[in-house]
Amino acid sequence: MAEVMVLFLILCLQLLALPVYVLSYLGLWEPFCKKFFFPFFLEKITVIYNWRMSRQKQDLFRNMMEFADRSGKLTVLEIGCGAGSNFQFFPPNCKFICTDPNPHFRQSLTKSMAQNQHLQFDQFIVASGEDLSQVADASVDVVVSTVVLCSVKNVEGVLKEVCRVLKSGGAYIFLEHVAADRSSWTYLWQQVWSPTWKLIFDGCSPMRETWVAIEKENFSEIKLRHIQAPLCQTLVQPHILGYAVK
Structure with missing residues (x-):
């Protein structure tokens, strides 16, 4: 009965989002x-x-400065930096590398850089998290991702790249919205919304159990917490946050 209800609700939502589905079918939605x-x-x-x-x-x-090198310098790589919403939270004078697969964030990113002069911006690399080949092995002290692994094509591939570019003893710091408990109403609504949500929000999935992939990766130490984020949208309230050391 529950499966029939979910299917019915999915069909209703798809009808409401029909213009977006039509544009997607015509190949017009993704570039727009x-x-x-x-x-x-x-x-x-x-x-x-x-x-x-x-x-x-x-x-x-x-x-973050606990992971600086012996000279006290900190090199940070952010995956999926978007418009630079995290810049204000980073410590002064760290060398900063931004990556994002969408080049159209450049204008907003430049604006954020100008507003955060406490950082030393090194470069903006247009690249997916699964392919950070422009970043050398063991070259950064900290890798950051916030609300990014929900939309990448291959979470495990991103985490392998994170481990590759991190120095030994370096940290991967994360804050991600994830799937709710499978027995909860939130999980049911995540199922209902997932197809339309992913289409509208550039591949973002509300149902990923991202913590499983992090715990399987070859980190020497993982500090991970599940929280209910103080957000209005119930679908994305389940979060994980923490860090993992290479």
């Missing part, structure tokens, strides 16, 4: 989404996200 809709949407929504999640982000990034 990547160039216009998603950069605009993300720039606006991250203001709200940072306001509601500021305490969690401050706690998460507070100890």
Whole structure:
């Protein structure tokens, strides 16, 4: 009975989102989404996200300098930097490398860089998290991803690249929305919304059990917590945050 209800609700949502599905079928939605809709949407929504999640982000990034090299310098690589919403939380004078597969974030990113002069910006690399070949092996102290692994094509592939570019003893710091408990109503609604959600929000999945992939990767230490984020949208309230040491 529950499966029939889920199917019915999915069909209803797909009917409501029919214009987007039609544009997608015609091959018009993805370029429009990547160039216009998603950069605009993300720039606006991250203001709200940072306001509601500021305490969690401050706690998460507070100890980044513990992973600096012997000279006290810290090199940070952020995967999926988007419009630079995390810049304000990073420690002063760290060398910063930005990567994102969407080149259309460049304008918003440049604006964020100008507003965060406490960082030493090194380069912006247009690349997916699964292919960071422009970043040398064992060359960064910290890798950061926030609300990124929900939309990558291969979570395990991203984590392998994270381990490759990290120095020994370096840290991967993460904050990601994830699947809810499978017995919960939230998980049911994640199932209902998932097809339309992924289409509208550039491949973002509300149902990934990302912690499983992190725990399987070859990290020497993992500190990971599950939380209910103080967000209005129930579908993305389940989060994980923490760090993993190479």
